[in-house]
Each structure stands twice: as C-alpha cells, then as structure tokens.
Amino acid sequence: MFDAVSELSREERIRGLQERIQGMQATRLDERTLPTSEALSELLPGGALQAGGGYVVDGSTALALEMLRGPSGAGSWCAIVGLPDLGVEAAAAAGIALDRLVLVPHPGEHWLAVVSALVDAVAVILVRPPQGARVGDAASTRLAARLRRREGVLISTTSWPRAQARLAVTESDWAGIGSGFGHLAARQVTVASASPAWQGRIRARRLWLPDREGRVAPVRSRHDGASPALQAVQRGA
Amino acid sequence: MTGSAPRLLVLHAPDWGVRAQSRLLGIRDEASVVLIARGRVVACSPAARAEGVRSGMRQREAQGRCPGLHVLREDPGSWVRAFEPVLAALDDALPGWHLLRPGTAAIRVRGPARYYGSEKAAARTVVALAEQHGAADARVGIAAGLFAAELAARAPDPDRVRIVTGGSTAAFLAPLPVGVLGDDELGSLLPRLGIRTLGAFAALDPDDVAARFGPGGARLHLLARGRDPRPATPRIPPKDIDAVIDFEPAAERVDEVAFGVRAACGEFVRELLAARLVCTAVRVELHGDRGEVDERVWLHPRSFGPSEVVDRVRWQLQAAEELRSGVVRVRVSPEAVDPVHVHEAGLWGTGPEERVHSALSRVQAMLGHRGVLTPQLSGGRRPADRQQLVPWGDRPVSVRERTQPWPGALPDPPPSTVYEVPRPVRVEDAAGQPVTIGDRGLVSAAPSIIVSQTGTRRDLTAWAGPWPLDERWWDPASARSAHRLQAVDTTGCAWLLVLDDAGWWAEGRYD
Numbered sequence: 001m002f003d004a005v006s007e008l009s010r011e012e013r014i015r016g017l018q019e020r021i022q023g024m025q026a027t028r029l030d031e032r033t034l035p036t037s038e039a040l041s042e043l044l045p046g047g048a049l050q051a052g053g054g055y056v057v058d059g060s061t062a063l064a065l066e067m068l069r070g071p072s073g074a075g076s077w078c079a080i081v082g083l084p085d086l087g088v089e090a091a092a093a094a095g096i097a098l099d100r101l102v103l104v105p106h107p108g109e110h111w112l113a114v115v116s117a118l119v120d121a122v123a124v125i126l127v128r129p130p131q132g133a134r135v136g137d138a139a140s141t142r143l144a145a146r147l148r149r150r151e152g153v154l155i156s157t158t159s160w161p162r163a164q165a166r167l168a169v170t171e172s173d174w175a176g177i178g179s180g181f182g183h184l185a186a187r188q189v190t191v192a193s194a195s196p197a198w199q200g201r202i203r204a205r206r207l208w209l210p211d212r213e214g215r216v217a218p219v220r221s222r223h224d225g226a227s228p229a230l231q232a233v234q235r236g237a
Numbered sequence: 238m239t240g241s242a243p244r245l246l247v248l249h250a251p252d253w254g255v256r257a258q259s260r261l262l263g264i265r266d267e268a269s270v271v272l273i274a275r276g277r278v279v280a281c282s283p284a285a286r287a288e289g290v291r292s293g294m295r296q297r298e299a300q301g302r303c304p305g306l307h308v309l310r311e312d313p314g315s316w317v318r319a320f321e322p323v324l325a326a327l328d329d330a331l332p333g334w335h336l337l338r339p340g341t342a343a344i345r346v347r348g349p350a351r352y353y354g355s356e357k358a359a360a361r362t363v364v365a366l367a368e369q370h371g372a373a374d375a376r377v378g379i380a381a382g383l384f385a386a387e388l389a390a391r392a393p394d395p396d397r398v399r400i401v402t403g404g405s406t407a408a409f410l411a412p413l414p415v416g417v418l419g420d421d422e423l424g425s426l427l428p429r430l431g432i433r434t435l436g437a438f439a440a441l442d443p444d445d446v447a448a449r450f451g452p453g454g455a456r457l458h459l460l461a462r463g464r465d466p467r468p469a470t471p472r473i474p475p476k477d478i479d480a481v482i483d484f485e486p487a488a489e490r491v492d493e494v495a496f497g498v499r500a501a502c503g504e505f506v507r508e509l510l511a512a513r514l515v516c517t518a519v520r521v522e523l524h525g526d527r528g529e530v531d532e533r534v535w536l537h538p539r540s541f542g543p544s545e546v547v548d549r550v551r552w553q554l555q556a557a558e559e560l561r562s563g564v565v566r567v568r569v570s571p572e573a574v575d576p577v578h579v580h581e582a583g584l585w586g587t588g589p590e591e592r593v594h595s596a597l598s599r600v601q602a603m604l605g606h607r608g609v610l611t612p613q614l615s616g617g618r619r620p621a622d623r624q625q626l627v628p629w630g631d632r633p634v635s636v637r638e639r640t641q642p643w644p645g646a647l648p649d650p651p652p653s654t655v656y657e658v659p660r661p662v663r664v665e666d667a668a669g670q671p672v673t674i675g676d677r678g679l680v681s682a683a684p685s686i687i688v689s690q691t692g693t694r695r696d697l698t699a700w701a702g703p704w705p706l707d708e709r710w711w712d713p714a715s716a717r718s719a720h721r722l723q724a725v726d727t728t729g730c731a732w733l734l735v736l737d738d739a740g741w742w743a744e745g746r747y748d
Contacts, residue, residue, distance in 0.1 A: 061653040061748050077593050087745060088612040088624035089651035102597060103610045103626065105657070114600050121596030172729025174747075177699045180683060183648055184701070184723050184731050184747060210650050 019162070019196040032151055034123065035070040039207050039216045044165055045197035049124075052148030054140075055155045057126075058168035061086065062209050063191065065094040066216050067155050067167075068124050072096045076123030081107055081114055083128050083157075093214050112139060115154070119146045128157040135161055165195040170204065176212075186212045188219060242382035242465050244403070246346040246356075248327070248363055249390035250320075250372040253340025255282045257319035258309050266373075269303050271296075274311040316340065319371070326370040327363065335470050340372070343386065346379050360398040381406050382465025388417060406463035411436025418457045423450065435461040478512070479570040480505035487526040487563025494564050495551045502550070503543040505569055510577065515540035518572035521553050526562035534572050535606075538630045539594060544602070552606040597629050614639055618646045618706060620655045620733065620745050645706055647721065652733050652745030659742040663688040664722075664734060674703050674720045674736055684724060687732065687743075695726040703736070 033048035041047045049055070049070065057064040061083070068078045068091075077100045080086055084105035092098055102122065107114040111130060118125055129135065140161040147154055154160070170192045176185025192204045206219040250256070259270045259282065269285035271278045278294045288303035300306050316339035324342060328334055331352075335343045349359035360377040367375035378389025380401035389399040389409065401409045413435045415427045432438050439462040447455040459466070480501040488494045509516055517540055522532040535549040546569060554564070601609045610626040616637035617623045623646070627633045664672045666682035673681045680703060687695050702722035709715045719737040721744075726732065731747035 059748065061746075065653065084657045085654045086612075087620060087651055087653045087655040088626075089614060089620065089655075090653040091612065092614055093649065093651055098612050098614065101612055102593075102629065103612055104600060104604065104608060105610065105626075106608070107604065110603055113603065117596050117599050117603070121593040169729075174699065174725050174729065174731055177701045177723060177725060177731075179699060180680075180701065182701050184650065184725075185648075186650075187729075187731075187747070189729070214649055 020199060034076070034151075034153055035074040037066060037070045037216065039205075039218050040066060040070075040167075042205055042218070043167060043191055043193040043203055045195040049153050050164055051151035051153065052144065053153055053164040054144065054147070054160045054162065055153065056160050056163045056166040057155055057157060058166065059157075060169040060189070060209075062090065062094070062216075063167060063169055063189075064126050064155060064157060065091050065096060066209070067153075068126060069095045069216070071124045071153070072100060076100065077102065077121065078124045078126070079104065079118045079122045081118070081125060081127040082111055082130065083126070093210070094216070112143075116143055116146060119143065119150055119152050119154075122152065124153045124155065126155045126157075137161060164197070165193050167191055167193045169209075172209075186210065242463075243468065244346045244356075244379060244381050245343050245383055245386040246349065246360060246363065246377060246379045247337070247341065247343045247383070247386040247390040248367055248372075248375055248377055249387065250323075250340040250367065250375040251391075252280060252282055253320065253372070254280045254311070254313070254316045257316045257339070258312060259307065260319070260371075261315055262307075262309070264307055268307055269305060270307040270309060271299050272309050272311040279311050313339070323367055323370045323372045326366055330362065330366055331359075337383075337387070341387065341390075343383060356400055357398065360400065364397055380409065382460075382463065383467045384460040384465040385410060385463055388413065407436075407439065410461060410463055411439070415461075418460065420453070420457055423454060423457060439463075478505065478508050479568055481569075482567045484563070484565050484567075487565045489563045491551055491554045494554055494567065495547055498550050498567050498569070499543070499547050502546040502569060505546065506541060506543045509571060509574065513577045514571075514574040515577050516571040516574050517541070519546060519549060520568075520570045520572045521550055522566075522568040522570075523550075523553060523557055523564055524566035524568070526565050529561065531557040536631055540575065545598065548602050549606075555605065601629055616641055616643055618643055618708060620647070620652050621659075623651070624655065645704070647704070647723075647733070650747065652747050654746040654748055656744060656746075659735070659744045661690055662734065662741050662743045664736075664741045672741075678703060678705050678720070680722075684722065684734075687724065687726070687734070687741075689743075695728075695730075697724045697726055700724040 032051040033046065034051055036044065036048040049067070055067065057067060072078050073095055078096060079102045081104045086103065088098070091101065104114055111127070111133070112135070115125055115127055143154070144162065168191070169189045171190035172187060174184055174187050176182045187209050189207055189209045190204055191207055192202050194202050208215065208217050208219060210216050255270050255272055256266065258272060259266070259268065264270060267284055268282065269288060270282040271285055271290055272280040273296050276296050278290060278292050278296065278299050280292060281290045285299070285303055285306060290299045290303050296308060300308070320339040324334060324336060327342065331344060331349050333344055337343055346356055346359060350356045353359040353362055356379050360379060363377050364375055374397070376390050376394070376397045378386050378392065378399045378401070380386040380389045381403060385401060385406050389401050392399050411434060414433060415435060415438055416424045417435070418424060427438060438458065441458065443455065443458060446458040480498070482498050482501045484494070484497060488497060506516070518534055518536045519541055520532060520534050522530060524530055531553065533553060537545065550567060550569070597609050606628050609629040611629055613625040613627055613633050615623060615625045615635060616639040622637065625633070664684045665686045665688065666672050667685045670682065672684045675681065684700050685697050687697065700722060703720040706717070706719045706721060708717045710718070717737070719735050722734040722736070724732050724734055732743055733745040735742045735744045
C-alpha cells in the first residue's frame with residue numbers, strides 16, 4: 001500500500017486527497033438536481049445530475065446521450081460540442097428533443113470559449129475536448145462557477161478536473177446477432193461509475209442500452225444475462 | 238355613368254419574367270428558355286414558343302419538343318427586381334406609374350400627352366426610355382380604361398405603339414376572342430354557347446348576363462363593352478434602403494471589407510427602424526473587380542442587428558467561390574421585412590429562448606455560419622442520409638420524406654456514431670485474406686478481423702449480413718451500389734461496415 005502511494009507523483013497525491021476532502025463535504029446546503037433518467041440514478045452521486053456539476057462519460061456515445069435524455073425531456077436545451085460523428089437518429093431514438101438540441105461539430109481551438117458561451121443558454125453540454133487539449137485549473141474553476149450560477153451540467157468524454165462522477169462502459173454484450181445471421185437488436189452493458197463521493201469505491205450496474213424496444217433501462221432480473229464478472233464487481237462494491 | 242373611363246397608357250414588355258431570369262444567368266435573349274413551376278411551363282421565350290412550347294405544358298413535353306432548352310425555376314421576386322430600374326427611370330420622366338405586374342405598368346395619359354404635344358409623342362418617349370433601361374421590344378398601348386389599354390399594348394403591331402381613339406374602344410375590342418377576358422370558366426363556356434368574340438359577348442343584354450353569370454360575369458361584360466371602372470393609382474416609389482458600399486481601389490482582404498461595411502450596415506438597420514421595420518432576411522451582393530457577382534439571401538430567426546449583417550457579409554466573403562478578384566462593391570438589401578412591433582421584446586424579456594438565441598448567435602459569429610447546426614431527421618437508406626444538419630437560423634429544406642417506407646434501410650437501433658467522412662478499413666477472414674462479396678451476395682469467408690487505417694486490429698466475435706443496397710440505379714451519376722455488414726468486436730463495440738467499388742468502409746459505430 002505504502003509503495004503504491006510513493007510511486008505516485010506529488011501533484012497527483014495532492015489532487016487525490018483534495019478529491020477525497022471534496023467528496024466528504026457537501027458543496028452546498030441544498031443541492032439542486034436536474035431530471036435524470038431512471039437507468040442512471042443509481043450510478044450518480046446523490047441519485048441525480050447535480051446542477052453545476054461536471055461528469056465524465058468514457059467511450060460510449062449512447063451512454064452520453066442517455067445522460068442528456070432526462071433534462072431534454074423536461075424541456076431544457078442541450079448542446080453537443082466537438083462530436084462531428086454524432087448519429088442524429090440515435091439521439092432522437094434516445095429520447096432527446098431535436099428541436100432543443102444544438103450541435104457545434106468543429107469548435108477547433110475555440111472550444112473552451114464556445115462551451116462558456118453555451119453555458120449561458122443551455123442546460124446540458126456534452127463536449128469532447130480536442131485531442132491533447134488540457135483544461136487548466138483556472139479555466140475549469142471559472143467554468144464551474146458559471147455552471148453553478150446557471151445550474152447547468154457539463155459532460156465531457158475525456159477526463160475533466162473535479163468531475164462529480166466518471167462513468168464508463170466496462171462490458172457490452174449484443175443480442176440478436178450471431179455468426180452470419182440476425183442483426184443487432186439489443187445490448188446489455190455494465191456501466192461502472194467512480195465518484196470522489198464514494199471514497200474510491202466503484203459502483204457498477206447492468207443496463208439495457210438499448211433493449212429490443214429501443215429503451216434504456218436497468219436490467220431487473222439477475223438471470224437476465226448478468227455475467228459472472230459483473231457479479232464479482234457487485235460483490236466488491 | 239362609367240363610360241368616361243380615363244385614357245391610360247400601358248407599357249408592356251413581352252416575356253419579362255423569362256427575359257429577366259435568363260439575363261440574370263447570362264443566357265442570350267435568343268436562346269430557348271422556359272420557366273417551370275410544379276413541373277409545368279409557366280412562361281417561355283419567343284424562341285421556345287417558335288419550337289412549339291406553350292404555357293401549361295409538362296416540363297418533359299417541352300423538353301421533348303425543344304432540345305437544348307434551358308429550364309429555370311420560376312422566381313417572381315427576380316422579375317420585380319429586374320423591372321424596378323425600368324420603373325424608376327420612367328418615374329423620373331413621367332411621375333405617377335401604376336405597376337400592374339412585373340413587365341407591365343400603366344399611367345394616365347392626359348398629362349404626358351399635353352407635355353409631349355400628343356399621345357403618340359408621349360408613347361414614343363416611353364418606348365425609348367424603356368429600351369434604354371433594359372426592356373427591349375417593349376410596347377405601348379393607349380386606350381380608355383385599363384383593360385382596353387393593356388390589350389392594345391399586347392396587340393401585335395409592327396409600330397410597337399397602338400393608340401385606340403376615344404370612340405373606337407368597342408370597335409377595337411369587338412373582334413378579339415373571349416379568351417382575353419382571362420376567366421377560364423367563361424372562356425370555355427361562352428364559345429360553347431356560340432359566343433366567340435368580345436363583340437358578340439358585349440351585344441348581350443347586361444341584365445341577362447348578370448342573371449346568368451352573376452356579378453363576376455357582369456363585371457367582365459362591362460370590360461367587353463369597353464367600360465373599365467378601374468383607375469390607375471399612382472404608386473408611391475418605395476424608399477431605397479439598400480446599403481451600397483463601393484471600394485476604390487478594390488478590397489482584397491475579408492476584414493478590410495467587413496470594416497468598410499460596418500458603418501453602412503448600422504445606417505441600414507437604423508433606416509429600417511425609422512420606417513418602423515425590422516429585417517428578417519437580407520440579400521448580400523458582392524461585386525468583384527472583373528464584374529463577377531456573388532449573391533445570396535441570409536435568414537435570421539429574429540431580426541438583424543448591425544453587427545449580424547456585417548457577420549453575414551464576412552461569411553459570404555469567406556465562402557465566395559465565384560469571386561476571383563478584389564471586391565469593388567457590396568450591396569445589402571432587405572429581402573423580407575416585418576413591422577417592428579412584431580419583434581419587440583416584452584417588458585420582462587421573452588424568456589429562455591431569447592437567451593439561447595443570443596448565445597448561439599455569439600458562437601456563430603465566432604465560428605462562421607455553418608459552425609452552429611440544428612439536427613433534423615430525414616429519409617434514406619444509409620444512416621448518413623437519414624440525418625440532416627441545418628445551420629442555426631436557416632429554414633430546413635426537406636429533401637427526402639421520412640414517412641416513406643425506404644425499403645432496405647437497416648432495422649433499429651440506429652448507430653450512435655455516424656462518421657461524417659466514412660473511415661476506410663480492411664476486413665479480413667481468419668486466414669488473413671481480404672473478405673469479398675460475390676455476385677450472389679455471399680461473403681467469401683466469415684469476417685474475423687477489421688483493421689483500421691492506423692493499423693489497429695479488432696477481432697470480431699459476431700457478424701451479420703451482407704445486405705445489398707442498390708440505390709438510384711436508373712441514374713448513372715448518383716447510382717450507388719454497396720453491401721452492408723454489421724459486426725461486433727471483442728470489446729463489445731459494434732460496427733456498420735460497407736463494401737462498395739472502392740473497398741470496405743466503416744460508416745457507423747454502435748458504441
């Protein structure tokens with residue numbers, strides 16, 4: 001244990017400690033939340049998207065779109081920045097209102113300025129920072145302050161300083177397709193969520209993303225395709 | 238008594254719409270041109286008419302009769318714009334014109350006749366003026382009443398001036414066919430009753446006509462008798478609000494032009510406001526040093542402010558492909574205006590939508606017109622065809638109806654990533670050989686590895702397909718033939734792979 005810590009650089013150790021402190025103390029007395037889809041509520045600290053919070057969704061566009069579904073369905077505007085390859089049809093199928101969705105596919109070097117301009121207007125911003133872009137502490141603090149004032153939520157597809165939670169798809173099983181027959185019909189995924197509020201523990205849930213009717217929902221029955229690996233994770237959590 | 242209809246002079250430029258639109262595109266006047274609306278011919282040039290093309294004909298039939306035909310989409314706005322300089326020049330010489338339609342205008346003849354000495358001299362002046370300002374072979378007719386005067390102007394006359402004297406209006410109208418009344422129902426009914434000319438129609442008793450054809454028929458009967466109650470109302474020349482900025486010498490850089498137009502655009506918006514109008518669409522024309530013109534219309538979801546007009550000029554300059562030399566002139570004109578009260582912000586603002594709009598406009602000003610997009614669904618078979626991105630503020634143009642069945646489209650779920658530019662990949666079987674699809678639509682071997690452009694190898698655990706896609710085979714220019722395959726790799730990520738003549742592509746990803 002000790003060896004592992006000494007290997008970490010000083011800076012990372014400080015950041016890790018700060019995150020633990022931050023996780024233990026509530027940032028505000030009354031936390032306002034945004035409408036959140038049922039499938040995600042168990043994976044997010046506080047059970048919902050916190051107004052003013054930042055989140056990281058790693059490696060799955062479908063999961064990121066699911067994060068937008070709740071607020072969009074409740075009448076908020078959403079923006080997607082830096083994803084030129086977004087499947088619009090999938091966004092519509094995920095339940096996002098297209099008439100309240102704005103895309104900025106190629107923000108280029110201005111991406112941070114674009115995000116801060118959009119914070120004033122839309123409730124949820126999904127952003128993919130350009131390759132190799134680093135968000136400085138000062139810039140992220142400024143952005144976080146604006147987000148809190150506007151009660152918006154920022155979702156990044158790469159690491160983001162002081163994120164409330166980091167969600168990733170760790171396992172993904174498609175149904176309906178075989179070796180040369182069928183077609184992609186439904187998928188079960190295991191989503192792992194790490195949050196500083198849980199002091200280093202990881203929560204994992206099994207979700208349909210999507211099921212045969214195109215809905216995203218938690219997998220209810222344990223026999224409903226839960227893999228041994230998943231059960232191990234749940235025991236560990 | 239309505240018999241004392243005022244004597245009017247009507248100027249008529251034949252085939253104005255065709256001529257205006259072909260001139261805009263640089264087509265010669267002698268070429269065969271037709272204007273099309275909803276698949277039918279609405280107007281044609283004299284050359285096309287000589288080949289047997291008529292109004293109301295289907296586009297295919299017109300093309301069949303006249304090879305080498307230029308087919309243009311009807312654009313009435315451009316007819317008016319083209320006629321405006323003619324009318325302005327006429328207004329300068331003889332004030333009080335009444336615009337009947339683009340290419341045709343009327344004026345009371347008494348004043349001009351007295352000024353130029355006679356009706357004939359006035360008519361000659363009008364013809365000469367119209368010719369100078371671009372309405373070649375314009376004709377003039379003078380008669381009592383608008384109906385007779387317009388027919389006199391349209392009458393084939395080598396002299397191009399036809400004067401119908403006061404007493405002979407009825408005699409002039411009498412031999413003309415009833416079709417000239419411009420009423421389809423009456424135009425087909427009267428000949429079947431044996432009434433073929435206006436003279437025969439005028440000979441009927443007015444009470445009988447009113448009883449049989451109603452008030453509409455009675456009005457036309459009045460016209461046929463040479464009594465036209467309609468006056469020629471002098472138009473009020475519209476105030477010119479266009480902003481025209483000349484650059485001398487020609488401006489070469491975008492920011493130079495943008496800076497140059499800034500003050501004029503501010504003035505443009507202020508002048509509109511003074512007329513209690515706001516602009517919801519502007520037309521920007523850029524004139525190059527070598528005479529080339531680049532023009533387009535920019536829409537605005539609300540109304541244009543000065544800096545937003547400048548932005549549009551800048552975006553157009555950045556995208557202008559026609560422009561090969563420096564800019565010598567920029568013209569900004571209002572294309573659509575609204576009364577200002579429609580766009581007045583409420584006392585407490587108009588809520589969140591206003592905030593969204595101002596933020597998006599700010600981002601658009603930063604990144605350019607196509608920087609901020611709103612997504613739309615449309616119809617098609619490929620995922621990329623089933624979505625459409627419209628710049629913020631533009632009206633969506635639906636190309637393909639989504640409600641149609643689109644057989645051959647992939648079943649749900651749709652891919653969550655649809656590559657803007659499909660990625661080339663290699664698909665190999667277990668032996669490392671490239672997978673091909675034979676004439677019978679079967680894969681040469683089960684695909685087991687996909688290799689991306691960068692060399693990343695992904696082993697496949699499942700696959701399905703191939704499904705053939707043969708689109709627009711009747712049109713060699715846009716025909717597309719391909720095979721599609723879905724595949725799942727070991728990480729659980731699924732791919733939509735397409736094989737066409739150029740090889741394998743990843744079109745989408747289910748991630």
